[in-house]
Amino acid sequence: MTNRLFYLKYDFLSAFQHFKTKWIHSLLSLLGIIISIGSIIIMISISDGAKQKTLNNIKDLGINSIRIINKPLSNISNKNFNLSSGLNIRDYNLINNIIKKYGYSSMVIKLLDNSIYFNGGDTSGLVVGTNENFHIIEQ
Secondary structure (H helix, E strand, O other), rough: OOOHHHHHHHHHHHHHHHHOOOOOHHHHHHHHHHHHHHHHHHHHHHHHHHHHHHHHHHHHHOOOOOOOOOOOOOOOOOOOOOOOOOOOHHHHHHHHHHHOOOOOOOOOOOEEEEEEEEEEEEEEEEEOOOOOOOOHHHO
């Protein structure tokens, strides 16, 4: 046990003597280690921030939602198509029963871009006829 303490004391004194004679070399090595660890931490932080911002941008695009929009067909030369009249309340209820466990569903009955008159002034605005889930989905 005494030999181990002797060698430990010798190693410590040898390291201290080396540090005294070559202190600039030791200081530059320590500075290099600190700068490299700091730069790695900064790169990881920037990478995580960019990843989070990208995920938020994708979420804002509405990637996790499905929109079914009624658009009239144009330029149909052959009128022998068996076309659907579109979705109705029954279809919405069927879709809602399927989606209910995964999230929210909403339907827009009317979507009008009209002039709105209020308190003696007028402006243009969007009038939407829908249900209570529409605001949650469109956030």
